[in-house]
Amino acid sequence: MLQRFALTCILIVPLLLVINSSYVFAEEEEETKTEQKADEEKTEIKETTANASAKKQRSDIKIVAPIAKFSQQKADLDHYLPKNVIKPILAGPDGYTTLVKTNTTKNNKGVVILLPDWQQNATNPKAINYLRKALPNKGWTTISVQAPNMPNNYPSRAIKLSQRIEENNKILTPYKEKLQSLMAAVMEQAKNYPGIFLVVAQGSHAAVLIDIYEEDASLTPTALVMLSSFMFTDEANERFAQNLALSELPVLDLFLRRDHPLAKSNALLRKKYTNNEMKITYRQKQLHNINTGYYPKETLLREINGWLKSIGW
Helix, strand or coil: CCHHHHHHHHHHHHHHHHHHHHHHHHHHHHHHHHHHHHHHHHHHHHHHHHHHHHHHHHCCCCCCCCCCCHHHHHHHHHCCCCCCCCCEEEEEEEEEEEEEEEECCCCCCCEEEEECCCCCCCCCCCCCHEEEEEEEEEEEEEEEEECCCCCCCCCCCCCCCHHHHHHHHHHHHHHHHHHHHHHHHHHHCCCCCCEHHHHHEEEEHHHHHHHHHHHCHCCCEEEEEEECCCCCCHHHHHHHHHHHHHCCCCCEEEEEECCCHHHHHHHHHHHHHHHCCCCEEEEEEECCCCCCCCHHHHHHHHHHHHHHHHCCC
């Protein structure tokens, strides 16, 4: 009997220990889960508070609109170039910056007005800045112009052709008037120096100038050099080629082997119209270059000098 009781006790005691251990483990697991949940709630509260604080800080930040590119370019010229080179001028209500470098030789040939393309500054490295520095050693005074930037929303993206043409005319008309006022002021500035007036215009500005010269002959220079000239619409390029062919202004039309696709295709269009009109004061030439859009320096200067001599200057 005693042996049976002892055996029973031996079996029951381990079982009780196992049950007690399971209960203790369950309690500990429940406590751990409770603590983890509390920690998660605290973390979530902290993250919510931090996000709200960061959102408030962002809302308090005042984002200043970027400075207009034209103003930035003027500021750069004022900051980096010598003060004796910078000559501010006023054209209507607008102020502009010109860079003047006077002739360094005994022979005063005249004044070369350098007009860079849209979005380019008066020290544009593709051609303008080299001519600005090199021409004074050949007898020319140079006036490099910080021109207004490309008109906003040009060219029009309207679906209908007639609407695009109408919108483009509305956009370009005030811009043309502004450029006309600027060129009139620059021409007055150029009269302070002896000799003839030569204009070197880059890109789309050459096309706009042809329209201006057609409307106001008093602004017409002695000769015009065009560098990689084109407009952004077929209609404008057609009008540009027609007006150029009918103009009596001597023109040297240069473009590059590695150039903007529109500059190359529209050079052929201008050649076609000038040949039809037998414009004898027009010369077109493609120059070999390595870097796209950059004119070979010595070749560019040689072509300009050679052409001027061929027309008697």
